[in-house]
Amino acid sequence: MATDTIFEFVGIGLPAAAARGINQQIKLRKNGKIVEYLSGADRDMTRPSARGFEFSISGSDIWAPPFAGMWIGEVVTVHYPGQFVEPIARPQTRPEVPGTLFYIDAESRVVEPGDPAAAWRVYNPLIIARILDWELDEDDWGALVTWSSSYREALGYVAP
Amino acid sequence: MSLLERDWAFAWLAAEDEPFDAVAHRRDDLGIASVQFDEAEEADAHPVTIRTHARSSAEYGGKRWAMLSFVAPGGALVPVCRMKVRKRPLGQNDGEATITFDSLPSDWRERRDANLLPRRVLPNFDPVLVSPDRREDPVEILDGMPIVGHYDRVTGEYTTPHLLGVGCPTRTFDDVLGWEEGGVTVEQSGTPLAGVRILLSAEFLQRFDGELDATGVIRSLFPDGVVSTLTGEDFERNWFKAGSAVNGNSGWTFTRAKLKGVPVPAGLPKKVGPVRGSRQAFNYVDDPNLLNPATMSLDVSYYDVEVTVAYSAAQKRVEQVEILLLNGGQDASEGEIKEISLKCEDVTADTVTPQWSPGFFPEGAIRRVGSRNWYCTRAHLSKSNFAADRYDIVGGIVVANWVPLDNDASPIGGSDRATYFHTGRGLLTIQCAILKGVKLLILSSRCVSISFSVPFEDVLDMSCRWAAELILPEDVIPGGYAIGKVTNFAVSDPSIEEYAKATITITCLPGSGEATAPGTGGGVSWTVEGWDLVAIGDYSDQQPTQFPGIGGQAYVVNPVADQLLYVQANDYLPSAGRNDRETTNPLRLLNQVQTSIQFSLTQLSGRDDMVHRIVLPVSPWNGPAQIALPE
Numbered sequence: 001m002a003t004d005t006i007f008e009f010v011g012i013g014l015p016a017a018a019a020r021g022i023n024q025q026i027k028l029r030k031n032g033k034i035v036e037y038l039s040g041a042d043r044d045m046t047r048p049s050a051r052g053f054e055f056s057i058s059g060s061d062i063w064a065p066p067f068a069g070m071w072i073g074e075v076v077t078v079h080y081p082g083q084f085v086e087p088i089a090r091p092q093t094r095p096e097v098p099g100t101l102f103y104i105d106a107e108s109r110v111v112e113p114g115d116p117a118a119a120w121r122v123y124n125p126l127i128i129a130r131i132l133d134w135e136l137d138e139d140d141w142g143a144l145v146t147w148s149s150s151y152r153e154a155l156g157y158v159a160p
Numbered sequence: 161m162s163l164l165e166r167d168w169a170f171a172w173l174a175a176e177d178e179p180f181d182a183v184a185h186r187r188d189d190l191g192i193a194s195v196q197f198d199e200a201e202e203a204d205a206h207p208v209t210i211r212t213h214a215r216s217s218a219e220y221g222g223k224r225w226a227m228l229s230f231v232a233p234g235g236a237l238v239p240v241c242r243m244k245v246r247k248r249p250l251g252q253n254d255g256e257a258t259i260t261f262d263s264l265p266s267d268w269r270e271r272r273d274a275n276l277l278p279r280r281v282l283p284n285f286d287p288v289l290v291s292p293d294r295r296e297d298p299v300e301i302l303d304g305m306p307i308v309g310h311y312d313r314v315t316g317e318y319t320t321p322h323l324l325g326v327g328c329p330t331r332t333f334d335d336v337l338g339w340e341e342g343g344v345t346v347e348q349s350g351t352p353l354a355g356v357r358i359l360l361s362a363e364f365l366q367r368f369d370g371e372l373d374a375t376g377v378i379r380s381l382f383p384d385g386v387v388s389t390l391t392g393e394d395f396e397r398n399w400f401k402a403g404s405a406v407n408g409n410s411g412w413t414f415t416r417a418k419l420k421g422v423p424v425p426a427g428l429p430k431k432v433g434p435v436r437g438s439r440q441a442f443n444y445v446d447d448p449n450l451l452n453p454a455t456m457s458l459d460v461s462y463y464d465v466e467v468t469v470a471y472s473a474a475q476k477r478v479e480q481v482e483i484l485l486l487n488g489g490q491d492a493s494e495g496e497i498k499e500i501s502l503k504c505e506d507v508t509a510d511t512v513t514p515q516w517s518p519g520f521f522p523e524g525a526i527r528r529v530g531s532r533n534w535y536c537t538r539a540h541l542s543k544s545n546f547a548a549d550r551y552d553i554v555g556g557i558v559v560a561n562w563v564p565l566d567n568d569a570s571p572i573g574g575s576d577r578a579t580y581f582h583t584g585r586g587l588l589t590i591q592c593a594i595l596k597g598v599k600l601l602i603l604s605s606r607c608v609s610i611s612f613s614v615p616f617e618d619v620l621d622m623s624c625r626w627a628a629e630l631i632l633p634e635d636v637i638p639g640g641y642a643i644g645k646v647t648n649f650a651v652s653d654p655s656i657e658e659y660a661k662a663t664i665t666i667t668c669l670p671g672s673g674e675a676t677a678p679g680t681g682g683g684v685s686w687t688v689e690g691w692d693l694v695a696i697g698d699y700s701d702q703q704p705t706q707f708p709g710i711g712g713q714a715y716v717v718n719p720v721a722d723q724l725l726y727v728q729a730n731d732y733l734p735s736a737g738r739n740d741r742e743t744t745n746p747l748r749l750l751n752q753v754q755t756s757i758q759f760s761l762t763q764l765s766g767r768d769d770m771v772h773r774i775v776l777p778v779s780p781w782n783g784p785a786q787i788a789l790p791e
Contacts, residue, residue, distance in 0.1 A: 030657040032166070035615070036338040038636065045615060045659035049164040156162075 006097055006124045007057060009066065010077035018063040018145075024082045026055035029152055052153035053127060057081060064145045067134045074131050075154050079124060086121045096123035130154045166617065166660060168192045168653065169229040169237060170210065176225045176244070176266060180314065182237040185227050193256070195228070195660070197241060197263070199624045199649040201308055205264035208243050214257045220245070226261065230620060230660065238620045239314045240651075265316030272309060275318045276301045283591035283684060288362075288504045288571050304595040306602050306686050310625045323602050324669055324784060325627025325645035326687050331619065332629040336612040342663065344612045344636050352605040352670075354495040355486040355780075356597035360581075360590065362504035365474040366707060367531050367575040368764065370564075371415060374467040374714055378757055381716040386425050389755035390432070390723045392461025396421075398756060406469055411764025416468035424462055432724050433457030436731040438741030453732045458746065460720055467757075473764030475707055478771040481581050481590060485597040485694065488780030489605050489671040490789050498600060502593050504571075507580045512569035518542045518549075526565065531575040534562040579704045581774055587696075590776065591684035594694050598686070598781050608668040608787050610642055616651050616660035624649050628666045639788035644668035671783020679779065691784050697777030704772035712761030718753040726753045 005019035032046035057080075059065075070076065079097040086093060088103065103118035105111050111118045129151035137146040163169050163186055170192055171185040190212040197208040208228060228241040243261035252258075265271060276298055279285065283304075290300045298309070307320040321328045336344060379385040389395045399419040406412035424430045436453035487495070508531060516527035516534070525536040529546050540561055543549040550562050567573055571589070572580045580586040610630060622628075626646045634640040644666035653660035675690020676683070681699060685692040718726075732744035742748065 032657070032659045035341055035659070037335045038338045038343070038632065039335045040338075041335065043615070045166070047164065047166040047656070047659070049162075049167050050656050 005081055006079050006100060007065075007081035008079040010079065010126070012066055012076070014065055015063045018061045018065050019059055019081075020061040022057065022059035022081055024055060024057045024080070026053050026080070026082055028052075029054045029155075050155060052155045053129075054132075054150070054152045055080065055082075055127070055129070056148060056150040058146075058148035060144055060146045062143060062145065064136050064138075064147045065134075065149070067136065067147070067149065070131050070134065072131055072133065075157055075159075076129060076131060076151075078127050078129055078151060080127050081124065083122055084125050088118055088121045092121060092123075094125035094127060097126050100124040127151070128154050128157055130157075163188065163231050163237075165231050165233050165235060167231045168195055168660075169227075169231065171227045171229070172223045173225040173227055173242075176242070178225070178227075180227060180229075180239045180242075182229075185229055185239075186231075186237045189226070190259070194652075194654045196652045196654070197228075197313075197650070199313070201310075201624045201645075201647040204268060204309065204311060205262040206241065206243075206311075206313055208241050208261040208263055210259050210261070212257050212259065214252050214255050228261075230616065232620060233617055240620070241313045242316065243313075263313045264311055268311060268316070268318070271311070271316060271318040272298060275320060276309075279305070279320075283588040284595060284686070286589050286592035288507055288589050289502055289592060289596075291505060304592050304599060306595075306599050310623070312625070313623060319625055321625045321645060322687070323599075323606060323645060324786065325643065325666075326689065326692075326784075328625060328627040328645060330627040330629055330643070331622060332631065333612070333614065334631045336614055336630075336632070337661070341661065342611075342613045344610065344630075344632065346637055347609045347611075348607050349609065350604065350607050351495045352489060352492045352607055353487055353498050353601055354493055355484060355497045356600050357497055357499045358481075358483040358485060358593050358597050359499065359501045360481040360483065360504070360593045361502070362479045362507050362580045362586075362589075364477055364479075364504075364506060364508050364572060364580065365531075365575075366477050366578055366770075367472075367474050367508070368707070368710055369470070369472040369532070370710075371468055371470045372711065374469055374759075375465060377714045378465055378467055378716075381714065381757070382719065384425065384428060386422070386428065387463040387465050388428070388460050388720050389463075389718075390458045390460060390720055390727075391718075391750050391754040392421070392459075392463075394751070394754045395419075395461065395463070395756070398754070400467065406759055406761060409765050410761055411471055411473045412759070412761050413470045413472070414467070415470045416466055418464075418466040420464045422462050422464050424460070428462065429460055431457035431459055432720060435724070435727045435746040436733060436744075437746050438732045438739075438744060440741045441732075441745050453734070456746070458724070458727070458750070469759070469761075471710055471761075471764055473710075475764075475767055476769045477578065477704065478769055479579060479581055479704065480771070480773045481593070481776050482773065483590070483594060483597065483776045483778055485594060485601070485778055486780040487601050487605060488674070488676075488782035489601075489669065490785070491670065492605065495604070498604075500597065500600070502596070504580070504589060507571040507586075508575055510568045510570040516542075516546050516549075518544055521561075527562075528568065533565045533568040535565050537561060537563055578706055579772070582700070582703065587681070590696070594684050594696075594778065595686065598692075598694065601781050601783070602669065605671065605783055606644070606667045606669045608642070608644075608670060608789075609647070609665055610637060610644070610668065610787075611648075611663060611665040613661050613663045616653070616662040619662050619664070622646065622649060622662070622664070628664060630666070637787070638790050642666070642668050642787040644786050668786035669783050670787050670789045671785050673785030674782045676779045676782060679777070681776075683779075689784065691782045693779075694781050695779035699774050699776050702772075702774045705770060707770075708762050710762050710764070712759060714757060714759050717756045717758055719755060723750060723753045723755065 008014045029052045031050040101123040105117040106119045132150040134149035170190045194211040199206045241263040243263040306323045400414045400417035434455040442454040513528040521536045629643040648665035650663045676693040679695035679697045681696035683693045683695045727749045
């Protein structure tokens with residue numbers, strides 16, 4: 001079903017009128033430490049295999065996303081509603097939500113794929129994540145559902 | 161999931177000895193959430209604890225051995241522990257399981273013994289100082305050695321690193337993780353011993369046995385070398401019996417006592433006299449009034465004798481060596497002086513030479529009988545017992561099949577020795593005792609512990625078999641320098657929010673580091689380092705009292721001349737008032753002066769213990785300056 005937002009659970013979908021006022025925050029998930037030596041020198045002791053994201057998505061609309069039946073730890077594939085911006089010289093961090101990838105030049109003008117002026121890659125990432133939590137707050141009089149949810153990327157997850 | 165740098169790999173093994181395979185073992189059969197393992201110097205097994213998600217026990221069915229590996233920076237898989245799951249319930253809590261393994265090969269005893277048993281060499285190990293039933297005990301073997309056993313986490317190889325890290329692979333650290341990661345802790349535990357007083361003793365029986373031929377001596381006591389007496393009948397009756405003791409419990413025995421009457425030798429009198437007797441007693445004389453004494457002569461009996469005496473004695477000796485081994489390290493004077501007492505097993509026991517038992521013996525064979533070794537002089541098939549086998553008659557001549565040897569293969573070298581600690585072998589026992597004392601000094605002096613942390617990936621090959629050298633600011637460690645053996649090596653990687661961190665503890669010995677030169681009595685050390693040498697002074701002037709010389713004198717009581725004089729002085733002479741016919745009877749008088757041969761020999765039995773004490777001068781043991789203690 002088409003929605004007015006990129007946000008969607010792959011294979012589950014999202015009702016219409018569930019994504020107004022959508023808001024998202026994304027950050028790096030915890031990974032190792034930057035340690036400091038006696039001399040004051042520091043050292044990156046993070047793990048490449050633990051490089052991933054934690055994110056939360058919230059919104060207010062008539063309907064809630066289909067959270068019922070989604071439990072903590074369940075793996076979902078999320079069309080993340082925010083955009084990643086990367087220099088095209090670096091490999092793409094995550095696969096893009098189909099149809100969301102485009103390029104811009106140094107002046108942030110949209111350019112065609114393959115254009116030598118393309119400097120940045122912009123896309124909505126497709127992230128496989130585990131549900132950490134969700135919450136619904138329904139205003140019956142106002143016919144408004146306020147919802148929030150949080151996720152952590154499921155690193156190394158292999159679908160059964 | 162592919163494993164990347166700093167990830168742990170866990171692979172169940174089909175068998176304990178499955179070789180490490182960097183490709184096949186690059187997997188995570190458990191799903192590791194955290195890892196913790198500890199190596200402690202004093203422990204054989206290294207425990208490994210892994211936290212994973214809960215699963216049914218059926219999933220572990222038949223799985224015992226596993227390989228824990230770590231993906232090093234650069235991507236290479238490095239084996240960390242070959243380990244066996246402990247047979248105990250898994251720890252399960254809220255979806256998590258904690259599994260504990262031990263990194264120790266199943267044939268650890270064989271590996272240990274294969275390493276230790278060949279190392280039982282003097283002076284590092286002296287069997288004389290260990291009871292026979294404990295000579296394969298690792299505790300006893302290592303007692304005088306400044307080493308400690310260690311099993312490699314992956315290969316299971318058993319090695320014996322030096323307690324001070326001498327000869328160990330060494331890694332230098334000039335920077336370690338900072339205070340938020342634990343920093344560096346320096347602790348001093350205990351007070352070093354000021355010294356060790358070693359009381360070393362050996363108790364043994366000094367045995368003497370042999371024979372002396374007294375024939376010549378006895379003959380020389382008589383005129384012209386022929387045994388003679390006027391009381392031949394009594395002389396024969398009282399003659400020595402082969403097998404009887406000399407002078408009671410003296411330790412001497414007659415082994416041959418031949419007495420044979422011989423005709424009057426040419427030139428020697430058949431009779432001596434005159435002596436007088438009452439005619440009432442000797443009425444065959446021609447005085448009808450029986451008033452005048454009858455004069456007569458006395459018959460002299462002559463004999464050929466052969467006398468051999470054997471001696472056998474066991475003198476208990478107690479030989480003691482007192483050694484005060486001082487600690488020459490820094491600030492060691494305030495500690496106590498520990499006293500250890502070491503007692504030697506029987507140093508006269510020859511456990512090398514075969515015991516005699518019936519059979520064929522080639523010439524040159526050496527066999528042990530009792531406390532003595534015997535040399536076979538001629539090839540022969542033995543008789544049924546040694547006593548019978550000692551001699552043979554060949555062509556009518558007695559030949560000895562066996563002759564006793566002065567030396568044997570016992571530590572003391574021969575049963576008649578008066579001292580053990582003055583022998584070369586005894587010096588090795590002294591050196592072994594000193595090494596035991598040195599080990600006590602090492603254990604008490606290795607009192608400064610320094611713990612620090614580094615990323616595990618920097619020390620993947622390190623273990624308690626290693627030494628570490630720290631070059632850090634003086635406000636971190638005293639003097640800014642320390643070196644010591646690794647006594648604890650712990651690795652923890654508690655969660656994905658942390659990292660694999662190795663916490664290493666080294667123990668340092670604040671010795672003086674000064675070299676010692678060998679003394680006149682040499683020296684002893686485990687390593688070739690000058691600070692390790694204990695110089696031994698001269699003690700050759702402290703010799704034990706020697707056993708009194710074995711032998712004595714023979715003398716004759718009442719030889720013929722004395723007998724005659726006695727009779728003549730007391731015989732029948734009424735003019736002198738000697739008119740009792742009975743008491744003046746020359747034959748009766750002779751009974752009072754029977755000829756006999758007496759021996760005065762060294763008293764061999766029943767003697768007090770002979771105690772000898774040696775005060776052995778030795779230098780202090782200085783030890784290495786592994787850290788400088790603050791003034």
